[in-house]
Amino acid sequence: xxxxxxxxxxALERMLAADPVLVDVVPASVAIPALKDRMILHAGPPIxxxxxxxxxxxxIMGIAVFEGWADDLxxxxxxxxxxxxxxxxxHHFDAVGPMTGMTTVSQPLMVVENKTYNxxxxxxxxxxxxxxxxxxxxxxxxxxxxxxxxxxFGPAVGKxxxxxDGIPLKHLIARGLSMxxxxxxxxxxxxxxxLRELAPxxxxxxxxxxxxxxxxxxxxxxxxxFLNVAMAMxxxxxxxxxxxxxxxxxxxxxxNGTEFGIRVSGTGDTWFTxxxxxxxxxxxxxxxxxxxxxxxxxxxxxxxxxxxxxAMGASPAVAGFVxxxxxxxxxxxxxxxxxxxxxxxPEWTIPAMDYLGVPTGIDIRLVLETGLAPTINTxxxxxxxxxxxxxxxxxxxxxxxxxxxxxxxxxxxxxx
Amino acid sequence: xxTVILNEVRRGFYLDxxxxxxxxxxxxxxxxxxEAALMMASPSNRQIMADANLLNATSDDTEGGDLIIGxxxxxxxxxxxxxxxxxxxxxxxxxxxxDSAEWRPKSIRAAVNADPDASLALISVAGxxxxxxxxxxxxxxxxxxxxxxxxxxxxxxxxxxEARDLGLLVMGPDCGTAILNGTPLAFANKVTSGDIxxxxxxxxxxxxxxxxxxxxxxxxxxxxxxxxxxxKEEIGGITTLMALDALDQDANTRHIVVISKPPAPSVxxxxxxxxxxxxxxxxxxxxxxxxxxxxxxxxxxxSLKSAAEHALGxxxxxxxxxxxxxxxxxxAPRIRGLFSGGTLCAEAQTLFKAAGEAVxxxxxxxxxxxxxGGASAHALIDLGSDEYTQGRPHPMIDPGVRDAALSDALKDKEIGIVLVDVVIGYGAHxxxxGHLIESLGNMHQGDTLIIASVTGTDQDPQGRKAQxxxxxxxxxxxxxxxxxxxxxxxxxxxxxx
Numbered sequence: 024x025x026x027x028x029x030x031x032x033x034a035l036e037r038m039l040a041a042d043p044v045l046v047d048v049v050p051a052s053v054a055i056p057a058l059k060d061r062m063i064l065h066a067g068p069p070i071x072x073x074x075x076x077x078x079x080x081x082x083i084m085g086i087a088v089f090e091g092w093a094d095d096l097x098x099x100x101x102x103x104x105x106x107x108x109x110x111x112x113x114h115h116f117d118a119v120g121p122m123t124g125m126t127t128v129s130q131p132l133m134v135v136e137n138k139t140y141n142x143x144x145x146x147x148x149x150x151x152x153x154x155x156x157x158x159x160x161x162x163x164x165x166x167x168x169x170x171x172x173x174x175x176f177g178p179a180v181g182k183x184x185x186x187x188d189g190i191p192l193k194h195l196i197a198r199g200l201s202m203x204x205x206x207x208x209x210x211x212x213x214x215x216x217x218l219r220e221l222a223p224x225x226x227x228x229x230x231x232x233x234x235x236x237x238x239x240x241x242x243x244x245x246x247x248x249f250l251n252v253a254m255a256m257x258x259x260x261x262x263x264x265x266x267x268x269x270x271x272x273x274x275x276x277x278x279n280g281t282e283f284g285i286r287v288s289g290t291g292d293t294w295f296t297x298x299x300x301x302x303x304x305x306x307x308x309x310x311x312x313x314x315x316x317x318x319x320x321x322x323x324x325x326x327x328x329x330x331x332x333x334a335m336g337a338s339p340a341v342a343g344f345v346x347x348x349x350x351x352x353x354x355x356x357x358x359x360x361x362x363x364x365x366x367x368x369p370e371w372t373i374p375a376m377d378y379l380g381v382p383t384g385i386d387i388r389l390v391l392e393t394g395l396a397p398t399i400n401t402x403x404x405x406x407x408x409x410x411x412x413x414x415x416x417x418x419x420x421x422x423x424x425x426x427x428x429x430x431x432x433x434x435x436x437x438x439x
Numbered sequence: 440x441x442t443v444i445l446n447e448v449r450r451g452f453y454l455d456x457x458x459x460x461x462x463x464x465x466x467x468x469x470x471x472x473x474e475a476a477l478m479m480a481s482p483s484n485r486q487i488m489a490d491a492n493l494l495n496a497t498s499d500d501t502e503g504g505d506l507i508i509g510x511x512x513x514x515x516x517x518x519x520x521x522x523x524x525x526x527x528x529x530x531x532x533x534x535x536x537x538d539s540a541e542w543r544p545k546s547i548r549a550a551v552n553a554d555p556d557a558s559l560a561l562i563s564v565a566g567x568x569x570x571x572x573x574x575x576x577x578x579x580x581x582x583x584x585x586x587x588x589x590x591x592x593x594x595x596x597x598x599x600x601e602a603r604d605l606g607l608l609v610m611g612p613d614c615g616t617a618i619l620n621g622t623p624l625a626f627a628n629k630v631t632s633g634d635i636x637x638x639x640x641x642x643x644x645x646x647x648x649x650x651x652x653x654x655x656x657x658x659x660x661x662x663x664x665x666x667x668x669x670x671k672e673e674i675g676g677i678t679t680l681m682a683l684d685a686l687d688q689d690a691n692t693r694h695i696v697v698i699s700k701p702p703a704p705s706v707x708x709x710x711x712x713x714x715x716x717x718x719x720x721x722x723x724x725x726x727x728x729x730x731x732x733x734x735x736x737x738x739x740x741x742s743l744k745s746a747a748e749h750a751l752g753x754x755x756x757x758x759x760x761x762x763x764x765x766x767x768x769x770x771a772p773r774i775r776g777l778f779s780g781g782t783l784c785a786e787a788q789t790l791f792k793a794a795g796e797a798v799x800x801x802x803x804x805x806x807x808x809x810x811x812g813g814a815s816a817h818a819l820i821d822l823g824s825d826e827y828t829q830g831r832p833h834p835m836i837d838p839g840v841r842d843a844a845l846s847d848a849l850k851d852k853e854i855g856i857v858l859v860d861v862v863i864g865y866g867a868h869x870x871x872x873g874h875l876i877e878s879l880g881n882m883h884q885g886d887t888l889i890i891a892s893v894t895g896t897d898q899d900p901q902g903r904k905a906q907x908x909x910x911x912x913x914x915x916x917x918x919x920x921x922x923x924x925x926x927x928x929x930x931x932x933x934x935x936x
Binding site for chain 2: 152153305306307308309340341343344350354355358359361362389392393394395414415
């Protein structure tokens with residue numbers, strides 16, 4: 024017992040000691056040398072083509088065309104079914120991606136470096152709202168935007184970041200929490216703060232006013248721009264927490280639209296998977312639960328570090344998704360998550376809860392003991408590829424993942 | 440096609456998207472509404488509303504800081520009704536958040552984090568899980584009261600040893616009653632405060648004695664439960680001995696009463712030695728034993744009532760209850776006892792045995808037979824015993840447990856008298872007398888006599904006097920204590936001849 028407690032304290036300390044800095048934007052082939060042509064990284068635990076949901080297949084078809092590996096979408100689908108591409112989780116290559124989470128060689132990836140442990144994590148740039156690839160969009164408009172990100176916007180942001188020492192992120196998160204963000208569904212404050220940090224460097228490193236204006240407008244017009252930064256940050260914080268012998272702390276949570284997967288520090292890289300659950304939420308006009316795609320994306324890395332659903336007390340509006348949830352009950356979600364966390368984060372505090380630190384270090388033993396699964400705030404995609412977001416809500420990590428994990432974990436520490 | 444599209448714009452009005460989505464849902468489900476939405480007029484939101492065919496020219500000239508109410512309905516009337524509702528939702532005064540649900544912790548760990556001053560955990564989960572929860576509580580530095588039963592002896596031993604090393608009390612398992620610093624815990628009664636301390640190995644014994652002491656003009660300093668098995672050899676009286684130490688050192692306790700079934704000899708020896716080493720005076724009530732060898736500072740009482748009388752300085756209780764006047768002839772030769780309290784059942788057995796009557800029970804005292812061998816004896820049954828409470832609430836919580844047994848007894852031609860206990864107080868049913876009378880109403884009582892006592896005080900939520908009145912109005916014979924009820928039953932039996 025004591026060994027596990029000590030190991031979990033070590034895990035918590037590593038999480039709190041992290042120093043994540045947004046340092047660059049580079050092509051995926053540069054960031055991830057092992058990434059080759061015809062390799063497609065996706066969100067969630069491992070999955071084969073035949074098991075993928077509509078949006079995921081739609082995104083793969085689109086990215087295959089974008090990279091020039093297929094003539095058109097039908098050809099891409101044929102090739103995919105025939106095994107012409109290699110599919111891997113983002114997590115296996117130091118990366119994360121929201122929703123479908125497509126990562127391929129030419130995608131510009133944001134680089135977050137954890138200066139304490141010198142590790143790096145990557146995430147693509149947020150495309151914006153509406154018809155986008157992360158929701159399975161794959162038409163000419165989507166691909167054109169990806170091209171603009173690859174050729175113009177990505178390199179511009181990279182240049183701006185390289186001109187300085189990068190943007191430290193922990194402090195930004197702390198400020199965002201006090202401004203109503205929880206970094207999963209609410210990122211508007213941090214997106215604004217990020218723009219304040221980036222704008223001067225973007226201006227200084229640009230020689231094209233029009234391009235600069237477009238870039239600033241692109242960031243300024245996207246309330247969720249910071250989500251992808253938060254995700255890369257989350258991965259950079261959690262990666263050094265992997266492989267602590269005897270630790271029952273969760274190091275990753277992610278979904279591929281079919282299965283939910285978790286990893287636990289003491290059991291290394293093993294995925295513990297179970298079918299994803301359906302979010303409970305509210306829908307945009309014209310859409311209902313019938314239209315919803317099952318839960319998807321690597322964005323649950325945000326809950327893994329104590330934000331998102333865990334920090335709902337900082338973002339009372341989001342509590343409105345669940346049942347009759349009054350905004351004043353948002354703090355209850357955070358308190359409930361405290362029951363399954365190893366400790367709290369003294370640097371990321373919630374003013375409305377008397378500066379309670381966000382619950383940090385999900386312990387699989389506590390999840391099973393209390394029967395409380397991690398609460399996740401998520402967007403809801405349409406189940407048809409390319410339609411886009413149809414709503415938002417709250418979903419729980421499946422208890423089965425934690426049951427499987429505990430059995431394996433018990434074996435790893437020699438308990439029958 | 441009569442579809443109506445109605446729009447209204449509120450300039451410069453902001454509300455969070457989630458709140459707007461909830462209002463949208465409320466409007467969209469109104470009569471005659473095909474679709475409806477309230478959204479801030481950002482370009483992407485306007486696109487969503489346009490795709491849903493919710494916009495008309497009214498909303499053409501809107502910007503991000505404006506709110507659009509878009510409604511599509513079958514009739515103009517329906518659309519206008521929905522618009523009015525939307526405006527009401529937007530303008531309603533916000534509740535101050537006063538009725539938000541209070542957060543309740545779901546684990547001992549979280550409860551202690553929320554209230555670090557807590558000093559006791561009261562555990563009543565199902566037996567399979569109780570030991571694990573008790574262990575967690577002990578490791579958080581809490582004393583433990585375990586109401587749960589169906590806990591293994593091995594677990595009880597292990598918990599009590601760990602607790603003793605930590606200087607903490609484990610009261611239980613199967614501990615129904617405690618009164619600590621004036622607070623009734625689990626099943627307990629509102630009694631007068633005073634200088635008599637109680638150590639009880641089971642609940643109803645502690646309840647009856649504390650209530651009788653209170654009615655007799657005395658008062659209780661502390662009532663510590665130790666659990667039904669504490670004085671068995673395997674447990675060794677760990678909690679009893681710790682309780683004796685605690686009450687011996689308590690400045691507010693002058694006299695101590697110990698209530699239990701007769702302990703294992705080795706354990707009794709340690710308890711008696713501990714009593715002898717104290718400067719205070721004691722009453723020892725080992726129910727089922729006729730007598731016990733005790734030191735000078737302790738007196739033996741064979742029943743709960745005599746224990747209360749001894750603790751009050753040998754003051755007789757209810758001396759003016761006229762048995763002969765109240766008694767009626769029992770129509771048949773056998774008495775059936777249906778008890779919710781285990782120790783109340785034991786006390787009745789004691790008195791029956793002392794009167795020379797043959798007694799059988801599912802929880803027999805020495806000298807009584809078990810149910811198998813007692814065809815011609817009076818059967819006094821403890822309905823709170825483990826075999827009756829597997830997966831069921833205790834009969835004191837759910838008096839319905841007694842109903843079937845009562846119905847059977849009334850149908851049995853050999854049984855002329857039914858003896859019951861009615862226990863009130865905190866944790867008990869809100870109206871045990873009322874329930875008993877209602878159940879009887881659905882049964883055929885015939886000539887069978889029903890005799891009861893009410894364990895409790897007038898300060899209890901149910902009110903002892905009120906409960907007695909109810910029972911008497913229904914023709915039930917009521918005695919002032921459980922011991923007196925047993926005696927009354929015997930009197931009725933003798934009157935039959």
